[in-house]
Amino acid sequence: MRLHREGVDEVHAEKIASFNKWLLQIGDGSMYDIPGQEMIRIPPELYRPTGENPMEDIVNEVYPSLLENYRDPAYLKERAILTPKNETIHELNDFLMSMIPGEARTYLSSDSVCKTSINTDNDDLLYPTEFLNSLRFSGIPNHDIQLKAGTPIMLLRNLNQSRGLCNDTRLIVTRLGK
Known part of the structure; x- marks a missing residue:
């Protein structure tokens, strides 16, 4: 929803979309480093x-x-x-x-x-x-x-x-x- 509001520039929208994709991958389990374990790699800019x-x-x-x-x-x-x-x-x-x-x-x-x-x-x-x-x-x-x-x-x-x-x-x- 936040990507569709007025005034969001392309660079900011791309960052939001990328972060959203990362969160969805965590939620559906496709981001785990080792299948079957609940371990993910956190990007350095978030840690x-x-x-x-x-x-x-x-x-x-x-x-x-x-x-x-x-x-x-x-x-x-x-x-x-x-x-x-x-x-x-x-x-x-x-x-x-x-x-x-x-x-x-x-x-x-x-x-x-x-x-x-x-x-x-x-x-x-x-x-x-x-x-x-x-x-x-x-x-x-x-x-x-x-x-x-x-x-x-x-x-x-x-x-x-x-x-x-x-x-x-x-x-x-x-x-x-x-």
């Missing part, structure tokens, strides 16, 4: 060595001066951290949220099954609330999500492509609802 606290190191590398700039859309739009596992990104999100000042508000998902099917008598037994709340999927927020005013978030669905509200669009929380 940064870490110290004792890898989480802090990567945040400092990708978001230098975060506390001074986290409300600046221009600063945020040029940065992102990608991880191969959802659990890692949840840890990173928790770490980043702890760094950003302000009071957090927790929002919860719906914790019931839609009753549109004919056989609804046993749904509560098949899908207990605790089970539904524990599920974690790529592209779907967890059962509980903490937000603070001023924090960056990422849109997970295409809402209005003509206005730039596409999957993976980065936004900033401006205020929290009750």
Whole structure:
């Protein structure tokens, strides 16, 4: 989607397309150095060595001066951290949220099954609330999500492509609802 927006020059579009191809190859397993093993070669321009606290190191590398700039859309739009596992990104999100000042508000998902099917008598037994709340999927927020005013978030669905509200669009929380 980002390649189709106006104002993207040919060189930048080529870099985005090349990076996109590399990510897709990782996702489909064709990038692995040794078949059957989950090992890939990271291009040198993407690799940064870490110290004792890898989480802090990567945040400092990708978001230098975060506390001074986290409300600046221009600063945020040029940065992102990608991880191969959802659990890692949840840890990173928790770490980043702890760094950003302000009071957090927790929002919860719906914790019931839609009753549109004919056989609804046993749904509560098949899908207990605790089970539904524990599920974690790529592209779907967890059962509980903490937000603070001023924090960056990422849109997970295409809402209005003509206005730039596409999957993976980065936004900033401006205020929290009750």
